[in-house]
Amino acid sequence: MHQDILRLIPSVNELLESPEVSKLTGIYPRTLVVEAIRTVLEDIRQSLTDKKEFAEAQTIDLSPQKLYHLIQQSLRQKFCGIGHAINATGIILHTGLGRAPLADEAAQQIQGALKGFCTLEIERQSGRRGIRYHHVEQLICMITGAEAALVVNNNAAAVLLALDTLARGKEVIISRSQLVEIGGSFRMPDVMAKSGAILVEVGTTNKTYLTDYSNAITEHTGLILKVHQSNFKIMGFTETVDLKDLVSLGQTRNIPVMYDLGSGALVDLQPFGLPHEPTVQESIRAGVDIITFSTDKLLGGPQGGIIAGKKKWVDLLKRNPLTRAFRVGKLTIAALEATLKLYLEENLAVQKIPVLHMMLTPLEVIEERCKRFINGLTSKTKAFMSISMVDGISEMGGGSLPGEGIPTKLISLRSEKMNAGEIAAQLRGNTPPIFARIEQDHVLLDMRTVYDDEVDTIAVALENICGF
Numbered sequence: 001m002h003q004d005i006l007r008l009i010p011s012v013n014e015l016l017e018s019p020e021v022s023k024l025t026g027i028y029p030r031t032l033v034v035e036a037i038r039t040v041l042e043d044i045r046q047s048l049t050d051k052k053e054f055a056e057a058q059t060i061d062l063s064p065q066k067l068y069h070l071i072q073q074s075l076r077q078k079f080c081g082i083g084h085a086i087n088a089t090g091i092i093l094h095t096g097l098g099r100a101p102l103a104d105e106a107a108q109q110i111q112g113a114l115k116g117f118c119t120l121e122i123e124r125q126s127g128r129r130g131i132r133y134h135h136v137e138q139l140i141c142m143i144t145g146a147e148a149a150l151v152v153n154n155n156a157a158a159v160l161l162a163l164d165t166l167a168r169g170k171e172v173i174i175s176r177s178q179l180v181e182i183g184g185s186f187r188m189p190d191v192m193a194k195s196g197a198i199l200v201e202v203g204t205t206n207k208t209y210l211t212d213y214s215n216a217i218t219e220h221t222g223l224i225l226k227v228h229q230s231n232f233k234i235m236g237f238t239e240t241v242d243l244k245d246l247v248s249l250g251q252t253r254n255i256p257v258m259y260d261l262g263s264g265a266l267v268d269l270q271p272f273g274l275p276h277e278p279t280v281q282e283s284i285r286a287g288v289d290i291i292t293f294s295t296d297k298l299l300g301g302p303q304g305g306i307i308a309g310k311k312k313w314v315d316l317l318k319r320n321p322l323t324r325a326f327r328v329g330k331l332t333i334a335a336l337e338a339t340l341k342l343y344l345e346e347n348l349a350v351q352k353i354p355v356l357h358m359m360l361t362p363l364e365v366i367e368e369r370c371k372r373f374i375n376g377l378t379s380k381t382k383a384f385m386s387i388s389m390v391d392g393i394s395e396m397g398g399g400s401l402p403g404e405g406i407p408t409k410l411i412s413l414r415s416e417k418m419n420a421g422e423i424a425a426q427l428r429g430n431t432p433p434i435f436a437r438i439e440q441d442h443v444l445l446d447m448r449t450v451y452d453d454e455v456d457t458i459a460v461a462l463e464n465i466c467g468f
């Protein structure tokens with residue numbers, strides 16, 4: 001009896017020629033559409049065979065509309081790849097959504113300067129081969145006060161390169177409270193093992209004193225390492241050693257001091273009413289030998305890692321063959337240069353770099369966005385779900401300012417007809433996909449991370465969802 005039902009399944013060719021599916025071959029390459037059809041038909045065949053009863057098998061919808069919908073879904077899931085997304089999670093540095101969104105200036109630099117050939121590694125005056133990092137190094141030194149700098153693929157690579165160069169086969173002294181895991185499998189003890197450095201832990205989880213470091217120094221010590229506790233906070237009875245004191249200890253005992261800062265803030269956030277996050281400049285002023293940080297966290301640029309500090313050490317790093325393996329491409333250099341140029345004037349940086357701008361967006365502006373969103377919805381949608389503006393907290397994310405949320409305004413959605421998981425899934429199915437938070441069966445849209453021109457897009461998506 002199943003044979004009869006199986007015969008009702010259309011063939012690949014029938015589907016390809018149907019008016020519905022032939023629309024898809026205009027959008028996606030034909031081979032991909034054929035593959036999606038095969039996948040969908042195979043799934044249907046499987047679920048028909050699984051049904052024991054004829055009547056049960058008959059309940060499976062084989063209409064062209066249904067099949068078209070499944071094929072389209074399969075194509076979208078498999079082949080959409082990287083593309084624009086709307087971040088309504090309120091997490092500013094969201095690793096899943098690409099961490100720092102780029103400034104217009106950086107995006108234009110990629111689009112404009114790199115379409116054809118570019119001056120990546122050439123000296124214009126002599127026409128000879130130049131140095132890829134020349135301009136970006138100058139910018140980093142100008143902004144941070146460092147003597148020299150180098151750019152690699154990310155901060156993980158920066159740390160590995162620095163440890164490999166300065167401490168292979170030597171002891172590295174680090175406080176127990178700083179043996180951190182950053183996520184995405186970056187764990188300080190593992191990175192150290194990989195670099196061939198020997199870990200020497202000092203102090204306790206909550207307290208480490210300068211004498212803990214000085215007592216641990218031996219003839220085998222190669223480096224004193226401080227790691228910023230980027231993504232957690234130890235509260236209460238605590239003691240850490242200031243970078244300045246570590247630097248003087250290093251200088252007296254002739255041992256370089258390295259600081260893995262992680263977040264890479266180039267602007268002091270405290271005057272703007274945000275919690276203090278150590279800046280690169282203050283660490284350089286404290287006399288650190290080497291500092292490493294990400295370029296796509298608080299700095300707000302493309303993915304990358306910067307190593308800056310004393311020329312003597314940076315030059316050593318530049319000669320390590322790993323530097324070639326960690327080399328960044330022209331897309332990174334272009335976007336990073338454009339982002340760094342904005343930091344030459346702090347006002348510009350704060351206005352134009354989305355990460356900083358989003359952190360500092362006043363509550364009134366976010367409130368206005370929420371109101372505009374609600375006013376733009378039809379009464380039909382408002383009847384389908386209850387929609388309101390509520391207070392909430394945005395998060396920095398990306399291992400910056402842990403535990404220090406920023407007050408925000410959220411749109412809260414709740415429907416009797418559709419649960420929060422379904423609403424969120426439908427929003428993610430939109431083009432462009434919209435990512436939201438779910439809390440206690442409410443869908444929450446944080447307007448802090450939503451661009452002004454995306455507000456209407458979310459409203460239209462919601463109208464469509466409620467129109468089903």
Ligand SMILES: *Cc1c(COP(=O)(O)O)cnc(C)c1O
Pocket residue numbers: 154155156157159182186227228229230231260261262263293294295304305398399
């Ligand atoms: C984020 C972070 C890293 C890793 O940086 P990536 O750029 O993600 O590779 C390393 N160390 C610290 C302290 C960090 O905060």
